[in-house]
Amino acid sequence: MNCAIVVFPGSNCDRDMAGVTEKILRQPTRLVWHGETDLGDTDLVILPGGFSYGDYLRCGVLARFSPVLGAVVRHAQQGKWVLGVCNGFQILTEAGLLPGTLMRNRDLRFVCDQVPVRVERRDLPWTCQYNVNQELTLPIAHGEGCYYAEPEVIASLEQRGQVVFRYQGANPNGSVGDIAGICNPQGNVLGMMPHPERASDADLGGTDGLGLFQGLLAWYGKHACRN
Numbered sequence: 001m002n003c004a005i006v007v008f009p010g011s012n013c014d015r016d017m018a019g020v021t022e023k024i025l026r027q028p029t030r031l032v033w034h035g036e037t038d039l040g041d042t043d044l045v046i047l048p049g050g051f052s053y054g055d056y057l058r059c060g061v062l063a064r065f066s067p068v069l070g071a072v073v074r075h076a077q078q079g080k081w082v083l084g085v086c087n088g089f090q091i092l093t094e095a096g097l098l099p100g101t102l103m104r105n106r107d108l109r110f111v112c113d114q115v116p117v118r119v120e121r122r123d124l125p126w127t128c129q130y131n132v133n134q135e136l137t138l139p140i141a142h143g144e145g146c147y148y149a150e151p152e153v154i155a156s157l158e159q160r161g162q163v164v165f166r167y168q169g170a171n172p173n174g175s176v177g178d179i180a181g182i183c184n185p186q187g188n189v190l191g192m193m194p195h196p197e198r199a200s201d202a203d204l205g206g207t208d209g210l211g212l213f214q215g216l217l218a219w220y221g222k223h224a225c226r227n
């Protein structure tokens, strides 16, 4: 499974992501600078967390105009996998690959914590290693993680089962519907505020996030390698 991790000026989770895809999963991994326009033979594109372009104006809004985004949008439109974590999720909404937006946290403070997150569905490659309603403990670290969309958009997300992860217990940022992660209708584009890559190594405090990457790899092993 060829992985490409996009690096924007200000990304700070790109190496953590590569640590998972390359060192733990042992998959070919390429760091792709934001100025590149060709993703080559990539199966999974990851937009990692951080502060792209300093997050000036609004998180993700400048990254959305970077040269690489055209290739990311084409990749998504071809039905291939795109994962956006935290700043990556913010970029996906700004690029229109996922609906809604991420606003300032309810308390207007940056939150850095480990929070319980519930898995809402397991019929996607991303979540097939988990159980429905399984509670994961995942790290969060963001200032603009309050997911918002118009009520009719939220209703449509709920109706189509596009809410993949939901905060359990105290909502850390004021997200509508306790939403922590959503996918597009096809399920190939996933955006989430919690950081699965920071919960993928027992030596670093937990492995609840690793199943997400392992699920994708298992699906790839079954479906994508046949040709």
Ligand SMILES: NC(=O)CC[C@H](N)C(=O)O
Binding pocket: 048, 049, 050, 051, 052, 055, 059, 085, 086, 087, 088, 141, 142, 143, 144, 145
């Ligand atoms: N960890 C991150 O990706 C943070 C995203 C963004 N800079 C925010 O504070 O909301």
